[in-house]
Amino acid sequence: EPEVTQTPSHQVTQMGQEVILRCVPISNHLYFYWYRQILGQKVEFLVSFYNNEISEKSEIFDDQFSVERPDGSNFTLKIRSTKLEDSAMYFCASSDSLGPQYFGPGTRLLVL
Amino acid sequence: AQSVTQLDSQVPVFEEAPVELRCNYSSSVSVYLFWYVQYPNQGLQLLLKYLSGSTLVKGINGFEAEFNKSQTSFHLRKPSVHISDTAEYFCAVSPYNNAGNMLTFGGGTRLMVKP
Numbered sequence: 001e002p003e004v005t006q007t008p009s010h011q012v013t014q015m016g017q018e019v020i021l022r023c024v025p026i027s028n029h030l031y032f033y034w035y036r037q038i039l040g041q042k043v044e045f046l047v048s049f050y051n052n053e054i055s056e057k058s059e060i061f062d063d064q065f066s067v068e069r070p071d072g073s074n075f076t077l078k079i080r081s082t083k084l085e086d087s088a089m090y091f092c093a094s095s096d097s098l099g100p101q102y103f104g105p106g107t108r109l110l111v112l
Numbered sequence: 113a114q115s116v117t118q119l120d121s122q123v124p125v126f127e128e129a130p131v132e133l134r135c136n137y138s139s140s141v142s143v144y145l146f147w148y149v150q151y152p153n154q155g156l157q158l159l160l161k162y163l164s165g166s167t168l169v170k171g172i173n174g175f176e177a178e179f180n181k182s183q184t185s186f187h188l189r190k191p192s193v194h195i196s197d198t199a200e201y202f203c204a205v206s207p208y209n210n211a212g213n214m215l216t217f218g219g220g221t222r223l224m225v226k227p
Contacts, residue, residue: 004155033214043156043202045214056214091155093215100146101215105155 002026004104006092012110013082021077021107023092032075033093033101034067036060043091049075082111114139114205116218124224127195133188133221135177135203142208145186146215147177150200159201162186173197198225 005024013019025032034046047057049067064080075094079086089108093101119134137143147159160171167179177188186203203218 035215042219043204043215043217045216048214058214093156100144100158100161102158103148103156 004092004094004102006090006104006107008107009105010108010110012112015084015111016081019079019082019109021079021090021092021109023075023077023104024073025075025092025094026102027073029094029096029102031055031095031097031101032067032069033095034077035091035093035103036088037091037106038085038088046077079109082109084111087111114143114207114216116203116205116216118201118203118218118221120221121219122222122224124226125193126226128192130191131189131193131197131223133201133203133223135186135188135218137184137186137203137205139184139205139207143205144208145177145179146204146206147171147175147186147188148202148204148217149173150202150220152199156202159188193223193225195225195227197223199223 007022032049035043037043045058047061048055066078068076087110089106091106092104095101115138117136125131145162148156149159150156160169162169162179170176175190179186200220200222202220204215206213206215
């Protein structure tokens with residue numbers, strides 16, 4: 001069964017450093033998403049991406065965040081200058097036109 | 113905008129007992145509804161979805177949920193739980209008939225199945 005994959009599974013970084021989280025969505029899906037879950041809190045939407053551009057973003061997704069689909073298979077989330085409060089589990093998801101979103105296993109980011 | 117409320121943060125239950133996890137939502141537009149499960153140290157797995165049609169939806173692992181539009185609820189049920197059902201369960205909604213839209217999640221309910 002096809003699945004969404006994410007790398008790395010864990011990332012530790014120093015405050016102010018840039019991080020890139022990588023995702024490989026399900027191959028025939030057209031819509032891609034990033035969510036995050038701060039420990040003990042709700043899963044929160046960050047951004048959705050379709051046809052090589054952002055289709056929707058939340059207020060969390062400020063100028064320090066960016067997304068890219070650098071090739072036909074990868075979808076990345078870049079955090080330019082990490083802050084302590086960026087520590088969270090980051091989930092990538094993908095969907096076809098009107099179907100449900102399928103999630104990857106997540107990347108646990110710890111900012112020190 | 114949408115919001116989702118899961119009324120119980122934790123539900124302890126004995127093995128083989130029935131369980132209901134409650135979910136209520138608020139939305140100014142019609143929505144699709146979902147339940148996701150998160151096992152310890154794993155990602156979110158789709159349990160079931162309501163897109164249209166019959167209001168009683170069956171999912172994986174013997175779970176089912178019923179959409180009640182008048183009460184804006186989508187409660188999850190299982191007639192007999194197993195130890196392996198111990199996990200966090202999330203209810204989520206997205207706007208109807210609008211591809212690529214964000215999911216809004218509830219706060220989650222931790223189901224703890226005891227032997």
